[in-house]
Amino acid sequence: MRSLLPNDYASELCAAASLFKAEYAKRYQAHAHLYPGVAETLRDLQADGLVMAIATNKVEAVTRDLTRILGIERRFAMIVGPESVRHRKPDPEALEVILEHLGVSPGEAIMVGDTTTDIEAGRGAHVVTCAVLYGYGSREEIEAAKPDHLLESFERLPDLLEAIERQP
16 A cells, blocks of 8 residues: 555545455455465375464454464464564564574475575575566565575475485
8 A cells, every 4th residue: 555655645545545455354365375286295294294384464453363274273282473573574564473483493494485586585584585477576576686596486495395305
């Protein structure tokens, strides 16, 4: 909304944001779905012993509800949203909170995301970055962010992780 309204429309921006949040809270469940292969891949990664977490700019309660609705809530050790940090992504704070809470060093982690914000946050947290080429970000934006890895399909993530693990 900020990109649609000039700076001198601050009050309209606040009103528009409030309306959006109210409507989103009523409707976010209606079209929620997982991309193909995501549920199975998350299941397999968890079965392989990977600990996963979500760093999001969405409201934590909405994210928790969506993971429950989509049947993937038990796949994640924690969810960190804007309520739990002072700075939203692209600031790395959410990732740093996750790493510290889980006792994981940046060298042992990977940030998988679909926006430049995700890639910038991962880079700021000094973790490997991987962009999926579907979702919120356009391919051009994602490629311009220069993630360490690009995936056309989330189902390819286990192969990528295995290749990264084999690197010296």
